[in-house]
Structure formats: structure tokens, C-alpha cells
């Protein structure tokens with residue numbers, strides 16, 4: 001698969017590439033950003049951190065406002081910023097709400113019509129995109145990959161990690177939707193993409209349900225702001241994940257950050273810590 005490079009921007013001594021490619025999995029063109037740190041120009045391939053963004057986002061939000069490039073440049077880690085859904089499939093209702101359809105792909109493969117037409121962000125992020133990137137960019141080391149994300153993307157990072165033991169070296173999340181089967185955003189998305197009667201499928205994409213089934217030890221870093229309105233409204237439910245992790249004997253370190261909200265001011269404050277967390281495993 002070939003990538004079109006539509007822009008190249010200098011950032012912290014490296015390059016942010018604006019990319020587009022045709023996806024067989026989503027049946028659309030997909031856009032993304034790829035940050036190559038300065039070390040990518042040496043002969044040794046660099047490890048990779050995927051950042052999954054939240055509702056209403058594209059691959060631009062994290063690249064422009066997350067400040068991941070700061071620490072990634074220092075550590076020699078590439079960062080992939082994918083889009084959050086297919087775009088323009090012409091499914092009725094696709095663009096009607098901010099929390100379902102466009103920019104709300106929830107990192108699942110839909111099983112319910114008409115969303116099966118291309119709402120396959122799980123396969124796109126875990127298979128098609130990395131395979132395409134690692135065969136096209138020899139600067140990237142496909143054997144050293146970590147994942148992080150925000151809100152809906154935090155849910156994506158946690159569930160992709162927990163569903164694929166060994167695929168990612170580490171995981172972390174900012175204000176993740178931690179128990180989607182039990183919050184309004186998740187109920188709407190899983191009901192729409194899987195069906196209200198398909199609760200076993202819901203559980204397959206719920207970090208709180210998955211953690212006890214994960215076969216390996218974990219070291220999961222999560223930040224949540226105590227001033228986050230979505231946290232206060234019960235959309236995130238990190239306590240449910242903490243409780244399930246405790247019962248399962250898994251390490252999940254949830255840091256409740258005093259007064260921080262849900263925005264990129266919160267993410268950019270702690271993004272260095274999340275890149276450091278990934279670096280601990282990617283550079284071990």
C-alpha cells in the first residue's frame with residue numbers, strides 16, 4: 001500500500017509527515033500524521049508509539065496540541081496519529097452526532113448494518129495501518145510498538161492492548177472511557193455498532209471486562225483530571241477498571257490530577273510522562 005505525503009513539517013528536530021492512503025478495511029481514504037524523530041535518519045529503525053484520539057478528533061488534534069513530539073524527539077520514538085473513523089461513507093446519520101459515526105469509530109469492527117460498510121477501526125489500527133506503515137517506512141521498527149490514547153482513544157488504547165497480548169510493549173491512557181458498557185457514550189456506540197442485544201460483543205471491547213482475562217502482568221498508566229466534566233458525568237468510570245484490576249491482581253496506576261479538565265491542556269501537561277512510560281518498555 002502506498003502513502004501520499006501531503007505535507008512535511010519540522011517539529012522538535014524531527015519531521016511531522018501528513019499522510020493519506022486508501023484503506024481496504026474502512027473503504028475510504030484515511031488520513032494520519034506520522035512524527036519521525038531526529039534519530040529516524042540513523043541506520044537503526046526507531047520504535048513507535050500510537051496515539052489514539054477521542055470523539056470529534058482527527059489525527060491532527062494530538063499532533064498539534066498533545067506535545068508528544070517533545071519527549072518523543074528526545075527519546076527517539078516515532079508517533080503515529082491516526083484518524084478516529086472512516087469519513088464520507090455516505091451512511092445515513094453518519095454526521096448527525098458528535099459521539100456516533102464520523103469521528104466516533106470507537107476502535108471496534110461494527111457487526112451491525114449499515115456500519116459494517118467501513119466502521120472497522122479495530123482492524124484498521126491493529127492490522128492494516130501498522131502493516132502498511134512498517135512495510136513502507138523502513139525507519140520504523142514494527143517489533144517495538146506501544147499505544148496510548150485519550151477518552152474514546154484511551155478506551156481504544158486499553159482494549160487493543162488487552163485484546164492482543166504481546167502486540168504492544170506498553171499502554172497508557174488519558175481520561176479513558178474505562179467501562180464503556182456502563183456509560184452513556186459506550187452504550188450508544190456499542191448499541192449502534194453491535195446491537196443492544198449483543199452484550200457478549202460489548203464485553204470484548206470493554207477494558208473493565210477484559211483486564212481479568214489478560215494473561216500477562218500489566219503496568220498501565222492512566223491520568224484523569226478531577227475537574228473533568230465527563231469524569232463527573234460518569235462517562236469515564238476509571239474506578240470500575242481499578243476495582244477489576246485489583247481483583248485480577250493487575251497493576252493499573254490511576255493518577256487523579258487535581259483540577260485538570262478533559263482538554264488538550266490536560267493531555268499536554270502529562271504527555272511527557274506517557275512517552276516516558278512507553279520509552280521504559282520500547283527502549284528496554
Ligand SMILES: N[C@@H](CCC(=O)N[C@@H](CSC=O)C(=O)NCC(=O)O)C(=O)O
Pocket residue numbers: 053054055056057061098150151152153262263264
Ligand atoms: N463536542 C462535545 C465534546 C467533544 C470533546 O470534548 N471531545 C474530546 C474527546 S471526548 C472523548 O472521546 C476532544 O478531544 N476534543 C477535541 C479537542 O481538540 O479538544 C461536547 O460539546 O460535549
